[in-house]
Amino acid sequence: MGFLGRIRDEDAERLLAGYAPHGGSLQLDEVASFIDALGGAVPARPDPRDESFMVRQLAATARSASAAATVETVPMAAVRRARRRPRIALLAKVAVPVALVPAVLAGLAFAGVRLPEPARDALDTVGVELPNQSDEDSATSIDDNGASEDAASRSGRGESGGDAASSGDSEPANGHGGRGDQGRGREHGQGEESVDSQGGGDGPAGVPPGQGGTPPGQGGTPPGQAAPPPGQGGTPPGEGGAIPGSGSGGQSAEPHGGAPDGDPAGQPTPK
Amino acid sequence: MADRFRALLEAAREGSEPAWSTIYGGYAPMVLGYLRANRAPEPDDTLSEVFLQVARDLERFEGDERAFRAWVFTIAHHRMVDARRHSARRPVEPVPEPPEPETVELDDAADQALARIGAEEVHRILEALSPDQRAVLLLRVLGELTVDEVASALGKRPGAVKALQRRGLVAIRRELARQGVTL
Numbered sequence: 001m002g003f004l005g006r007i008r009d010e011d012a013e014r015l016l017a018g019y020a021p022h023g024g025s026l027q028l029d030e031v032a033s034f035i036d037a038l039g040g041a042v043p044a045r046p047d048p049r050d051e052s053f054m055v056r057q058l059a060a061t062a063r064s065a066s067a068a069a070t071v072e073t074v075p076m077a078a079v080r081r082a083r084r085r086p087r088i089a090l091l092a093k094v095a096v097p098v099a100l101v102p103a104v105l106a107g108l109a110f111a112g113v114r115l116p117e118p119a120r121d122a123l124d125t126v127g128v129e130l131p132n133q134s135d136e137d138s139a140t141s142i143d144d145n146g147a148s149e150d151a152a153s154r155s156g157r158g159e160s161g162g163d164a165a166s167s168g169d170s171e172p173a174n175g176h177g178g179r180g181d182q183g184r185g186r187e188h189g190q191g192e193e194s195v196d197s198q199g200g201g202d203g204p205a206g207v208p209p210g211q212g213g214t215p216p217g218q219g220g221t222p223p224g225q226a227a228p229p230p231g232q233g234g235t236p237p238g239e240g241g242a243i244p245g246s247g248s249g250g251q252s253a254e255p256h257g258g259a260p261d262g263d264p265a266g267q268p269t270p271k
Numbered sequence: 272m273a274d275r276f277r278a279l280l281e282a283a284r285e286g287s288e289p290a291w292s293t294i295y296g297g298y299a300p301m302v303l304g305y306l307r308a309n310r311a312p313e314p315d316d317t318l319s320e321v322f323l324q325v326a327r328d329l330e331r332f333e334g335d336e337r338a339f340r341a342w343v344f345t346i347a348h349h350r351m352v353d354a355r356r357h358s359a360r361r362p363v364e365p366v367p368e369p370p371e372p373e374t375v376e377l378d379d380a381a382d383q384a385l386a387r388i389g390a391e392e393v394h395r396i397l398e399a400l401s402p403d404q405r406a407v408l409l410l411r412v413l414g415e416l417t418v419d420e421v422a423s424a425l426g427k428r429p430g431a432v433k434a435l436q437r438r439g440l441v442a443i444r445r446e447l448a449r450q451g452v453t454l
Contacts, residue, residue, distance in 0.1 A: 041393035045299075
């Protein structure tokens with residue numbers, strides 16, 4: 001090995017350990033001595049005045065780091081739960097209203113409310129059949145609601161006579177609410193006025209008193225048959241329905257009856 | 272021995288001042304020497320940062336005494352690089368070097384070698400090395416790190432570290448011959 005020649009890796013390892021390589025040159029012995037001296041010359045003792053302060057700082061730092069590590073270890077599960085909580089809350093915020101919508105719609109349907117077409121379609125799509133939603137039912141139910149209100153109000157005013165035959169039966173199946181008080185302008189039991197201001201009165205003669213209306217259980221327009229056209233379905237005033245003054249028996253509150261049952265006795269139609 | 276060191280680290284983790292006094296007293300001179308020999312800016316401040324990081328991160332350290340030594344020197348090297356960057360961004364007025372510190376206790380071989388060559392001569396020869404060569408040799412000698420540990424600390428490949436230490440030793444030999452130092 002020349003003076004400035006290369007040093008093999010194994011020689012370097014021996015030199016760094018402070019030993020001269022086997023069969024090395026004198027110069028390598030000197031290098032080995034230098035490495036020994038290096039270990040003694042380079043280390044430097046810090047200022048002793050700083051040492052005690054530094055030791056206190058290090059101890060305090062280690063204590064706080066250890067405490068922080070302990071604190072961090074314990075609440076990690078809580079942290080994860082806290083991270084999960086917003087997701088659950090968000091899910092609940094979405095899921096609860098979504099679940100409430102069909103429930104509310106079903107409740108309305110049970111209460112007899114006719115739901116909008118899109119809502120019914122949506123529920124039909126998912127296989128939920130709502131009650132009280134058929135076309136006939138809906139039409140008559142609205143009529144009946146209107147008629148019921150009218151009957152109630154008229155009974156309070158003593159106007160129930162003559163309405164029985166005319167209120168629900170002559171109603172076209174067009175779903176107009178509030179038609180139950182079509183005969184409001186009439187005098188009690190007098191057939192002078194048209195039952196239906198929209199054309200009633202020139203229709204076929206009504207059912208005689210005591211025979212008016214549809215027998216119980218057969219009320220309403222038969223399925224597939226529309227209600228009589230306007231102007232033809234009405235019973236002449238005073239000729240149909242209950243006996244004037246006999247109460248609102250003819251003006252049945254039957255929700256699905258379609259035409260008033262025309263109970264001769266003026267009693268409410270049995271359901 | 273290993274159990275004693277493990278107990279020392281455990282006590283240091285719990286904040287025992289005697290434990291930290293032992294650790295600081297045992298490693299600070301080597302680390303400070305490493306920083307000064309590498310011309311780290313403000314080596315005493317950097318030394319404090321090194322040990323504060325050791326205290327902060329000791330909870331996560333696992334290993335024996337040798338691994339601890341390598342870990343401490345790795346932190347020292349990284350803090351030194353940071354200090355150099357910081358110093359390069361914000362140049363400061365040079366301050367006079369502190370008085371030469373009192374020497375630490377040495378083993379016999381080092382003591383005899385240092386008796387033959389003065390500390391100043393050692394530092395002068397170290398100055399002749401490139402920064403990478405100096406860092407590698409000091410980590411190998413002072414830190415007693417292996418080639419792989421040095422490579423990890425410096426972010427280099429082991430082959431590069433071997434090449435650096437070979438060239439560093441050649442440079443030392445050349446400087447010794449040039450200056451006529453007889454050891």
